[in-house]
Amino acid sequence: MGVEEQVRNLVVGALTDLAGSGVLPSEVTSVTFSVERPKRPEHGDLATNAALAVQKAAKKPPREIATLLAERLGKEPDIRAVEIAGPGFLNLRLAPAIYQRVLGDVTAAGPAFGRGPAGLGERVLVEFVSANPTGPLLISHGRGAILGDAVATLLEATGHRVTREYYINDFGNQIRLLAASVLAVALGREPPEGGYGNNDYLEDLVTWLQKTSPELIADDKVEELSRVCVTRMLDGVPGSKALPGIKKTLASLRIQFDGWYSEESLHRWGRVNAALAELQTRGSLEEREGALFFKSTDEGDDKDRVVKKRDGYFTYFASDIAYHADKINRGYDRLVNVLGADHHGYTARVRGALAALGLPKERFEVVLYQLVNLLRDGKPYKMGKRLGNLVTIEEVVDEIDEAARRKGAGADALRYFYLARRSDTTIDLDIELAKKASMDNPVFYLQYGYARLCSILRRAQEKFGLQVPRHTPALAARLEHPDELAILGRLGRFPAIVAEASALREPHRILFYLQELSQDFQSYFTRLKKDGDTILPLDAQMAEAGWQETWDRPKSEARLLWIDAIRTVYGAGLKLAGITALERMHKLEGEAVAAEAELGFGAEEAEGDPQPQASKKEAEAS
Template sequence: MKQKIIEIIRKSLDVLGERSGVPLSVDIEIEIPRDEGMGDLATTVAMRLAKPLRQSPRKIAEDIAGVIHDLAPQFIENVEIAGPGFINFRLRKEFLYESLKQLLGEGHSLIRTDIGNGQKIQVEFVSANPTGPLHIGHGRGAAVGNALCNILQAAGYEVQREFYINDAGLQVQLLGRSVFARYQQLLGNDVPFPQDGYQGDYIETIAAEMRQDEGDTYAGRSFDECGDFCTAYAYKMMLSAVTKDLEDFGVVFDAWQSEKDLHSAGKVKEALDVLESKGFIYKKDDAVWFHSTKFGDDKDRVVIKQDGDYTYFASDIAYHKDKLDRGFESIIDIWGADHHGYIPRIRSVLEAFDLPGERFRVILIQMVSLLRHGVPVQMSKRAGTFITL
């Protein structure tokens, strides 16, 4: 592209030389302006000609720009004069798009290098709870994460895309309860909907499909009797829908890590046992705590609640340890900006495990804001207020 600009400048100098009877010969240098507002490319050729022509560089720049305008090259949108005589070029977007398509079509690699040298990197992104469809906020994370993976792969890294499934908490069971209630209602049974259940239309869709598949097999039964089946059915349907939405969006994950599987494999308990052996776990107020303040966190964190259940943080401790144990030299998490306070907690965990902190990185993306009649609207799966991907 720079060569095309140089050629059009040379043509304009030839025209000006013929008009004045003075041959214009000068080295032409093209640079990219630091300020995007100054255009795509720029040259100081007018300043180089000021002394031999005994004219102001701005006047020379205006003459050059006038000739270029007359030549009307298809790839230039406009030519602007700035300051004492800078000539700034703005290129036509259509030309850039077509040039890029042509390069890619011919098999050119624009950024492919080997600086990664096969280093194994894992990027974890999206990782939405499997309790509802993906919304446009997840789309932002998917786009950023997949683009980053593409760039890393082009730079010679061995990249794994991973989706972390938060399926160990009460939210998945609440999904099952919501589908159970709608299923029973479709069969004419007066079953109250959970007060904090998921209200979206997708719950009725899953319930209708369950009725089509299972008929009235579970009619009149209590959730205690068939809750496991309802929850598993709804979970499978949601995960399938999430996978399809991502594939339609152009994102295919290499690995799907279940939080529930971490627990069943004993990895959460194992991770906490290691921390306890190092003296970083203690009991207080009938709960179990991680001594994260020893590593710069603002307060210690509960890992096992008073009722004996593990916290989400306990799962995250095991998950991040497991990722590095799998042999990745670097792990990158892409989180929403509302999770910025979580970064020191995970760093404190890695430090407690004697794992280098530089192996863990977080990229924060801003939240998607929705307005209705100029008023911000909060997206919520439980309330059924969201815009799907």
């Protein structure tokens, strides 16, 4: 239980006691109030507005209520001091024990700390990416892919039953244009108007088709060819770098979908006609000038939308109506779509259609994300090696993997840069920065925070034979340093951060939390060094005779348990973001070196500040 929650329970207990003794009416026990950290630390550890919140129910002035609460809370062993401020705020100073209890909660829960009970929430379908299967996934698609996966992961962590679904837009004019573009390349024709040109991936696709299905090209079988082309876009062309396949690209970002839903199947199985027939019966469709329109509703979409064109072809919106109706009919309690910011009017449109069908419109929501600007050394970068002016996810991931000499480094970098900011803000992704093995690279810094914790625990084992001890209240009581208590307080807030990030669909809150946790630990190290304190004896100390007698071993053991708790929460946060929790870090150039050696974190400097070693190129340049 977090520190704030423990204090909230104490305040509720105080109100209950005051109500039970007749000093306050019983209604005060049901009033909501806040418990939060003051903006200025000198005002206390936590503050509450409970006296102000209950004044109406209590029918007393807030200062009088505050005085009663202060007297009652002052008797609690977990409260060191209570001060009344302003019109009735209570500033509280807490005893160490209230922080130390968090350590027991973390060690008891382990990697599950912060997660809610499984399967007790809603049944949620999260639809994301859903890019037209007419080419490889581009770097711009990556943000929606990673954001959608992170939102789904957070929902799972808070007890919801989540299905990840990719909606395959495999019906309509774009798919016909894809097949026509393939035929144009194969037969040496001019590409069709609005087609896909003579890109590398089309060349690779044509070469594969000529070997496996030459009859599709020779006979101009556009409809049959379009189905095969969609399959290759999803599964890829064997051996092709330009067309690895949408599924493979997503897997490289550690994204796996539970279902792939075909738009074409909606038409083949009659679901689009059935949905439109229901809307016609309910008076929500109107025919004008040979086209069929869905009439605007009071959901915020003030424009009638075409569902069937004059030429008899259905629009994408007609498919969307049937698709989202089918989602609800499959039994999902909530439908979450992750879409680009250009779909800002989509929520009202779909909700209007669901309401017109008599379905619960409130189940549908949209998470919007802004564009990605690709940079190289701070300058706009628009040229891709494989697709002319298009840059694929595979291209960027491969480049970062190669620079880091680690498979998965590219996925870590994209996940960090795409999740570290609010989804409604534009992102600048600098490839050169993402490749650096230095503290300038925020991905490197974030992963180093975890590796440093692992390094301390390794050193304890290798040099002193110390394992992480079993938690006991007596051991936790050895943690008295202000920074140790403050970090325990932050650990206790992790479940609330996860719950909030899930409810608001804001994964960036997890990375903000990890960054602050890493900074707190760095400040702690700096202060220890300044005070001449250490977690473990340094080599210089061990060189002195009798150092064992002066070493406070129980205190070191308590700190190791504390560090392991930090590592547990840190690792849980990285897992929610889908970023690798590295136990060792490696240099960009040269042989792999453990983080503690590379960053001045071994031997004499084992507990010093991180000092990134310059790469060979940087050293030569300086």
